[in-house]
Amino acid sequence: MISEITAQQLNPESFIREKVEEIRSVVADGIAINALSGGVDSSTVTMLGHRALGERLRTVFIENGLMREGEPERVRGLFEKLGVAVEVVDARKEFFAALKGITDPEEKREAITRTFYKKVFGRLVKESKAKHLLQGTILTDVDETVAGIKRQHNVFEQLGIDPQEAFGYRIIEPLIQIRKDGVRIVGKALGLPSELFERIPFPGPALSARVIGEVTPERIETVRKATSVVERLLSGTKAFQYLAILHQDRVTGMRDGKRDFGQQIEIRCWDSLDARIATPTRLSFETLDTLADEIIKKVPGVVSVTYNIATKPPSTIEAV
Numbered sequence: 221m222i223s224e225i226t227a228q229q230l231n232p233e234s235f236i237r238e239k240v241e242e243i244r245s246v247v248a249d250g251i252a253i254n255a256l257s258g259g260v261d262s263s264t265v266t267m268l269g270h271r272a273l274g275e276r277l278r279t280v281f282i283e284n285g286l287m288r289e290g291e292p293e294r295v296r297g298l299f300e301k302l303g304v305a306v307e308v309v310d311a312r313k314e315f316f317a318a319l320k321g322i323t324d325p326e327e328k329r330e331a332i333t334r335t336f337y338k339k340v341f342g343r344l345v346k347e348s349k350a351k352h353l354l355q356g357t358i359l360t361d362v363d364e365t366v367a368g369i370k371r372q373h374n375v376f377e378q379l380g381i382d383p384q385e386a387f388g389y390r391i392i393e394p395l396i397q398i399r400k401d402g403v404r405i406v407g408k409a410l411g412l413p414s415e416l417f418e419r420i421p422f423p424g425p426a427l428s429a430r431v432i433g434e435v436t437p438e439r440i441e442t443v444r445k446a447t448s449v450v451e452r453l454l455s456g457t458k459a460f461q462y463l464a465i466l467h468q469d470r471v472t473g474m475r476d477g478k479r480d481f482g483q484q485i486e487i488r489c490w491d492s493l494d495a496r497i498a499t500p501t502r503l504s505f506e507t508l509d510t511l512a513d514e515i516i517k518k519v520p521g522v523v524s525v526t527y528n529i530a531t532k533p534p535s536t537i538e539a540v
């Protein structure tokens with residue numbers, strides 16, 4: 221049983237002190253490695269690990285081909301300014317090969333987990349001689365995986381998987397007692413810029429959590445373009461999270477006076493505190509209009525744009 225530290229109970233300074241000591245004592249004089257995605261959780265873990273281990277933490281950004289527009293360069297640049305070197309590893313081919321032909325949501329997650337931890341990361345860990353992997357698992361990931369709602373890609377022990385046995389390394393999870401609101405407080409205290417600690421959540425399986433049906437480079441590019449529009453137009457709202465989903469079904473539309481059996485994009489925008497329950501943000505119709513216009517203009521092949529109005533539960537925030 222993991223004992224929760226709520227955002228209200230959290231004292232960021234003593235939390236950081238405690239976790240830094242814990243990381244130092246577990247890693248001892250060895251090397252640790254971590255994968256940074258640029259999300260709030262992995263950014264915070266990177267800063268914690270860097271504070272504890274300095275150069276003995278090797279931070280990699282795995283370019284899986286499923287990230288948002290311009291993400292690898294952006295993340296590397298932001299961390300460079302913070303004095304943390306980030307190595308970008310191109311693993312696009314491996315991820316798309318693993319995802320080929322898969323449409324079932326859990327199988328998709330499983331393919332990403334396997335490719336990430338066993339193939340790509342396993343190889344990097346071996347090369348680096350690191351015995352420890354630092355990871356930004358938070359309590360919500362554990363809850364949802366244990367409840368069988370969704371398998372979060374970073375939860376092992378709670379599923380009875382021994383990472384040492386399965387992948388050959390130990391996992392350290394310094395954020396496991398806190399939730400997203402707590403992580404933001406810790407990230408800020410560690411000196412992350414607001415564009416990182418205030419970032420809306422982004423799922424571990426990245427844009428593949430937003431593609432219904434098969435994940436191909438083309439379909440990812442479609443949802444990536446739509447995501448970019450949605451993030452740009454909704455960043456001024458106070459919403460907890462906003463995203464675009466690519467549907468599998470095609471619908472009849474028309475383009476240039478001709479019938480076009482095109483693609484459908486669904487927009488979701490959520491009000492929530494910690495992602496456990498969420499309600500759709502009451503966006504103005506004017507905003508919805510602008511979203512639809514921009515998506516149709518910027519994303520080739522889209523003929524339908526919808527807005528989700530169902531709450532979580534029974535919906536979930538992501539679509540896969």
Ligand code: XMP
Nearest residue numbers: 370372373421422423424425495536537538
């Ligand atoms: P769901 O979709 O389960 O998401 O309501 C809850 C919150 O967790 C974020 N998140 C993930 N969601 N798989 C997910 O489905 C993951 O690996 C993951 N990592 C983070 C999600 O974006 C939402 O904020």
